[in-house]
Amino acid sequence: MPSTTFAPDEPLISTIDAVAYEARTGLSATPKTLSPWLFYDEAGSHLFEQITELPEYYLTRTERSIFAANASEILSEAALGQGPSGKLTLIELGAGTATKTGILLAEAVRQQGSVVYQPVDVSETALAEASENILSNIPGVTVRSQVTDYTREALPLNRLPDTRTLALYIGSSIGNFMPEDARDVLRNLRAQLLPGDTLLLGTDLAPNGGPVANKTVATLLAAYDDAAGVTAAFNLNVLTRLNRDLGADFVPANFRHRACWNPAESRIEMHLESLIAQRVHIPVNSSGRAFTVDFARGESIHTENSYKFTSAAVDALLASAKFRKMKSWEDPQHLFAVTLATAV
Numbered sequence: 019m020p021s022t023t024f025a026p027d028e029p030l031i032s033t034i035d036a037v038a039y040e041a042r043t044g045l046s047a048t049p050k051t052l053s054p055w056l057f058y059d060e061a062g063s064h065l066f067e068q069i070t071e072l073p074e075y076y077l078t079r080t081e082r083s084i085f086a087a088n089a090s091e092i093l094s095e096a097a098l099g100q101g102p103s104g105k106l107t108l109i110e111l112g113a114g115t116a117t118k119t120g121i122l123l124a125e126a127v128r129q130q131g132s133v134v135y136q137p138v139d140v141s142e143t144a145l146a147e148a149s150e151n152i153l154s155n156i157p158g159v160t161v162r163s164q165v166t167d168y169t170r171e172a173l174p175l176n177r178l179p180d181t182r183t184l185a186l187y188i189g190s191s192i193g194n195f196m197p198e199d200a201r202d203v204l205r206n207l208r209a210q211l212l213p214g215d216t217l218l219l220g221t222d223l224a225p226n227g228g229p230v231a232n233k234t235v236a237t238l239l240a241a242y243d244d245a246a247g248v249t250a251a252f253n254l255n256v257l258t259r260l261n262r263d264l265g266a267d268f269v270p271a272n273f274r275h276r277a278c279w280n281p282a283e284s285r286i287e288m289h290l291e292s293l294i295a296q297r298v299h300i301p302v303n304s305s306g307r308a309f310t311v312d313f314a315r316g317e318s319i320h321t322e323n324s325y326k327f328t329s330a331a332v333d334a335l336l337a338s339a340k341f342r343k344m345k346s347w348e349d350p351q352h353l354f355a356v357t358l359a360t361a362v
Contacts (some may be wrong), residue, residue: 058141225237260300
């Protein structure tokens, strides 16, 4: 199944080498897979920003509404017992353009006068956009961006005297990992935090997973297969990226986007399904080796998982990484949850 991590023994010399490694390993596997980090070239990043504004894609606006309604309480709870100053430093994993984070940063400035914000992402372009937006709109924030793959590398925490860290891992990004990989990501984070530091984790809730059964499988499927076809374009763009980066000869029109709900695993899966029997040639790059990939009609490339959680599953995940739940917040329709946990 797809994962957002590379094999730990594979040296990542350049982005092209990383793409080549993923193409060789994923497309040679049975079933065929590609890791979702491949979505986020420049075109894919723009398409994802469009997805977050779609009427079907409830995740972004729902989490934003939770922050808007509860930012004061979230920051106050996180600051409890945080030393003489009670101040927090915020670090965000996979920050992207940090469009929702501004709500929390503005509240941190209101409560403590100023705040240091450390966004971490693999995309230098996204971090530059995030820094510009935040510095232009929220006086009192100091931004210290770090281009780092937080799934594989130690986090560059810059600790300040008399402050503690509030780590943000929002947007239900944790749902893109296989369960064991999700646990490892949080354990990697926990290893770099001090007892009493906190984590704010965003998770999309499973159908009927809340106290009120307002989310249906149809709601989920629409979020990953919108009527305008933006998610389909986002998924298919990965083939365009392989053509550009590796000289492959994928014909995107020979594939279709498919989203499905896997109830046994509690996850949405995204696939690229081959519409015909076909062979694709991938020259890779100058340091790699060429190979071919054969597709039967109806065979797919599994490109992404998006796990959906019950409250009990969130608690178990946090406990497995040595965090203890403090409090959680949900929207009134119980579509999404934000959980604050402390490092123990």
